[in-house]
Amino acid sequence: MDVFLDFLIAKFNYWIYVILMMIGLxxxxxKNNLIKKLVGMCIFQTAIILFYVSIGVKEDARIPIxxxxxxxxxxxxxxxxxxxxxxxxxxxxxxxxxxxMLTAIVVGVSTLGxxxxxxxxxxxxxxxxxxxxxxxxxxLGNND
Amino acid sequence: xxEQFPILIIIAPLFGAILIALLGFRHQSLCLPTVLGSLAISxxxxxxxxxxxxxxxxxxYNLSGxxxxxxxxxxxxxxxxxxxxxxxxLVLVAIAAVGLLNAIYSKVHVVTETxxxxxxxxxxxxxxxxxxxxxxxxxxAFNLYVLIEISSLSSYALIAIGSRRxxxxxxxxxxxxxxxASFYLLGVGYLYIKTGTLNMTxxxxxxxxxxxxxxxxxxxxxxxxxxxxxxxAFFPLHGWLPNAYAYSPTATSTLMGPLVTKVMIYVxxxxxxxxxxxxxxxxxxxxxxxxVGLSVIAIVAGSLFALSRSDLRKMLTYLIVAEVGxxxxxxxLANSIGMTGAIYHIxxxxxxxxxxxMVVGIIITRTGKTELTAFQGLFRKMPITMxxxxxxxxxxxxxxxxxxxxxxxxxxxGGIEAGQWAYVGALLFSSLINAVIFFRLIEMAYFHGGKAYxxxxxxxxxxxxHSRGRDLDAQPDETLEQVPxxxxxxxLMAAASLxxxxxxxxPIAGWINAALETLNxxxxx
Numbered sequence: 001m002d003v004f005l006d007f008l009i010a011k012f013n014y015w016i017y018v019i020l021m022m023i024g025l026x027x028x029x030x031k032n033n034l035i036k037k038l039v040g041m042c043i044f045q046t047a048i049i050l051f052y053v054s055i056g057v058k059e060d061a062r063i064p065i066x067x068x069x070x071x072x073x074x075x076x077x078x079x080x081x082x083x084x085x086x087x088x089x090x091x092x093x094x095x096x097x098x099x100x101m102l103t104a105i106v107v108g109v110s111t112l113g114x115x116x117x118x119x120x121x122x123x124x125x126x127x128x129x130x131x132x133x134x135x136x137x138x139x140l141g142n143n144d
Numbered sequence: 145x146x147e148q149f150p151i152l153i154i155i156a157p158l159f160g161a162i163l164i165a166l167l168g169f170r171h172q173s174l175c176l177p178t179v180l181g182s183l184a185i186s187x188x189x190x191x192x193x194x195x196x197x198x199x200x201x202x203x204x205y206n207l208s209g210x211x212x213x214x215x216x217x218x219x220x221x222x223x224x225x226x227x228x229x230x231x232x233x234l235v236l237v238a239i240a241a242v243g244l245l246n247a248i249y250s251k252v253h254v255v256t257e258t259x260x261x262x263x264x265x266x267x268x269x270x271x272x273x274x275x276x277x278x279x280x281x282x283x284x285a286f287n288l289y290v291l292i293e294i295s296s297l298s299s300y301a302l303i304a305i306g307s308r309r310x311x312x313x314x315x316x317x318x319x320x321x322x323x324x325a326s327f328y329l330l331g332v333g334y335l336y337i338k339t340g341t342l343n344m345t346x347x348x349x350x351x352x353x354x355x356x357x358x359x360x361x362x363x364x365x366x367x368x369x370x371x372x373x374x375x376x377a378f379f380p381l382h383g384w385l386p387n388a389y390a391y392s393p394t395a396t397s398t399l400m401g402p403l404v405t406k407v408m409i410y411v412x413x414x415x416x417x418x419x420x421x422x423x424x425x426x427x428x429x430x431x432x433x434x435x436v437g438l439s440v441i442a443i444v445a446g447s448l449f450a451l452s453r454s455d456l457r458k459m460l461t462y463l464i465v466a467e468v469g470x471x472x473x474x475x476x477l478a479n480s481i482g483m484t485g486a487i488y489h490i491x492x493x494x495x496x497x498x499x500x501x502m503v504v505g506i507i508i509t510r511t512g513k514t515e516l517t518a519f520q521g522l523f524r525k526m527p528i529t530m531x532x533x534x535x536x537x538x539x540x541x542x543x544x545x546x547x548x549x550x551x552x553x554x555x556x557x558g559g560i561e562a563g564q565w566a567y568v569g570a571l572l573f574s575s576l577i578n579a580v581i582f583f584r585l586i587e588m589a590y591f592h593g594g595k596a597y598x599x600x601x602x603x604x605x606x607x608x609x610h611s612r613g614r615d616l617d618a619q620p621d622e623t624l625e626q627v628p629x630x631x632x633x634x635x636l637m638a639a640a641s642l643x644x645x646x647x648x649x650x651p652i653a654g655w656i657n658a659a660l661e662t663l664n665x666x667x668x669x
Contacts, residue, residue, distance in 0.1 A: 010285070028319055041322055048326055055337055097336065100286055101360050104329065107293045115318050118304050121311045134312060141308075 013054035020047035044106040056097035064095040150205040161270040189242035194233035196655040221343040227283035230659040243273040245634035250395030271298040303392040313387035320384040324374030331367030376408035378443030386461040394505040402498035426478040435476040442469030447577040467610035474648030480557025492547035499536035532639035537582035547645035
């Protein structure tokens with residue numbers, strides 16, 4: 001049991017993202033209402049954003065902003081030069097996944113915008129946002 | 145100047161889109177010249193880049209001039225990098241050429257089908273071409289995701305601009321497409337955890353040093369493959385494609401039908417060969433049997449669905465699904481002949497579907513019918529259009545000297561070499577179905593002149609007199625023949641390119657092969 005708990009807790013960020021992603025995926029595929037599908041899409045995309053954000057985080061690390069005279073360095077400390085101290089890369093979080101997610105958030109927002117516009121047009125044409133009602137109307141349209 | 149060619153391919157349509165957004169709404173007459181101008185620049189730059197690649201090998205381009213930096217682990221890319229080899233060069237030329245020809249072809253369609261939205265339409269059109277070309281050229285895994293979304297977002301809107309049904313189809317495509325792109329993004333995340341870089345060349349260099357049986361790399365490959373398969377409409381995941389392409393405006397289907405799925409297949413091949421590496425994907429994983437098996441199902445199912453459809457554009461969309469199976473199977477045969485066939489088929493299938501969609505677009509607008517029966521007696525009324533159709537049909541069936549024959553030749557040879565007999569059988573079966581579908585249409589177009597309204601024809605003269613004019617609700621033949629040259633010329637050029645790609649198959653296959661050798665896929669060839 002303890003081993004299992006350790007396993008759960010050590011990787012809890014992955015568990016959370018997987019659970020959120022499954023909720024989102026379920027809503028996208030199984031929900032009948034188009035807007036609920038889009039809510040699922042948002043949860044799905046946010047789960048991936050959380051995943052990326054969590055992989056950039058390090059324990060006890062500071063924000064990745066260097067003051068004027070600090071120089072980043074991957075290896076060991078150089079303490080001789082007090083004027084320009086080297087900053088160990090282990091002590092700052094990795095900013096790249098976070099920056100990538102800025103782009104992904106923008107992409108997600110624009111996808112949602114396009115999706116809502118299309119949903120609005122669907123409502124305009126079929127007077128409904130429930131998928132089964134729309135499909136019934138499509139069938140009706142095919143028959144006559 | 146020539147070193148700036150790779151970026152010009154992307155930048156020209158992008159700036160064209162911005163220019164239309166700024167000026168097009170007030171001066172609608174500027175829209176089409178801007179589109180044509182920017183796509184012509186893009187096309188010229190693509191050809192220039194390709195010639196340069198043939199001359200001096202792979203071309204690398206660092207965005208905003210950030211050169212690679214030296215680290216203890218070797219050269220390391222710090223910026224987004226564009227990379228053109230012979231394969232992506234060919235695909236780029238095809239994308240730019242199809243974009244340009246389709247812009248000329250759809251001049252009339254855009255105005256008639258989306259009357260109040262001409263500038264909107266052309267902005268999205270250029271963004272879609274820029275996104276597709278960017279996906280082909282970029283060497284950065286995350287940049288690829290952004291470009292996938294650029295092209296997808298514009299294609300959702302380009303589809304939804306069409307009829308009532310198109311809006312619903314576009315919504316379904318959006319849901320499926322977002323799932324696909326998100327899976328791809330997730331896969332890239334796993335690769336980033338393992339390698340700490342997003343540059344494809346660097347990821348490959350890092351993956352080679354890592355233990356091969358790492359589950360996260362396998363998960364990354366699976367996620368990326370599923371994401372791309374959704375996007376390319378590989379058979380069980382093809383649900384979004386038929387409606388989206390069949391109900392969209394003509395100009396959208398003629399642009400997306402040939403390009404989107406094919407570019408996705410190119411991206412998959414890129415992922416397999418230059419990101420994960422042939423030795424990992426083929427020698428280590430041994431998934432050939434599973435994925436070629438899936439492609440066999442895709443080919444057979446796509447062909448049968450195509451055979452059962454009576455709507456012209458629906459039939460073509462299912463043929464695309466079958467052709468996707470050809471290429472995925474060919475790429476996973478794990479030998480260089482199959483891979484050459486898959487890449488060669490990307491080119492020939494892009495041009496074949498392009499020609500067919502253009503012909504069908506012409507026929508639907510001129511006859512007003514979307515059923516297969518629209519073809520009845522068309523040979524006499526639209527001889528030029530039907531010539532293009534016949535060439536494309538022969539190419540789909542796979543008769544020499546059209547390119548369809550040579551791509552099937554390479555694919556079948558690759559299948560025999562890999563011992564994948566089911567795949568070879570599926571290819572031949574699909575050719576047979578294509579023969580049934582297209583010879584039926586050609587026969588209708590040639591011989592069924594007067595049977596459109598179920599009348600019995602007793603003698604030849606009778607048929608000759610009555611078939612004229614009756615078929616099309618007293619519309620005289622002459623108006624039917626009056627298809628503007630802006631439609632006919634691109635269609636004929638595409639049809640001619642089918643012959644040209646077929647006749648020059650040796651040099652094209654040679655270029656592809658040479659590029660594959662640098663990617664360690666020479667064994668078994």
